[in-house]
Amino acid sequence: MSKGGWAISGQLIGTIAMNLPEGSTILEIGSGYGTKGLLAAGYKVISVEQNEVWVGVFHDNYCHAPLKDGWYDFDVLDKFLEGKDYDAILIDGPAGGDRR
Numbered sequence: 001m002s003k004g005g006w007a008i009s010g011q012l013i014g015t016i017a018m019n020l021p022e023g024s025t026i027l028e029i030g031s032g033y034g035t036k037g038l039l040a041a042g043y044k045v046i047s048v049e050q051n052e053v054w055v056g057v058f059h060d061n062y063c064h065a066p067l068k069d070g071w072y073d074f075d076v077l078d079k080f081l082e083g084k085d086y087d088a089i090l091i092d093g094p095a096g097g098d099r100r
Contacts, residue, residue, distance in 0.1 A: 008034030008092055013041050020088050027086040029072065030093015031062065038090075046086055048072055050094050067094055 013034075020026070022042035028035060031047040035058045038045050047062045049055050050072060055062045063080035065072040072094065 007032050008037065008090070010037065013037050016043075016088070016090075017041055024087040025085065027081075027084075027089045029089065029091045030095065031058070032092070034092060035059070046081075046084060048077060048080070048093070070094075 016026070016038075020043070023044065025044040025046060026038055028038065028045050028047045031049045031054050035045055035047055039058060045059060045061065047054075047059070048065050049062055050065060050067050052064055055064045063077065065076040065080070067073070
């Protein structure tokens with residue numbers, strides 16, 4: 001169980017593995033213990049996180065993007081993601097948000 005009581009499931013990681021080659025890069029919107037599972041499955045991860053407590057917990061490619069109007073601050077994200085390549089996006093945040 002994660003700090004907030006939630007994490008992506010092993011089943012989801014298995015589904016990702018069936019569709020995305022090991023070594024691919026996943027842009028993860030919202031991080032937590034699921035990040036550790038993605039790394040263990042052989043993926044590179046770029047994490048966007050609203051809570052500074054999670055920034056840097058599992059790897060060194062995090063963006064701290066506080067929430068602005070219920071979503072991650074777009075200006076912060078835009079600057080952080082400029083020039084970065086990724087193969088898939090996993091949206092698992094924001095914590096406590098409505099995830100529209």
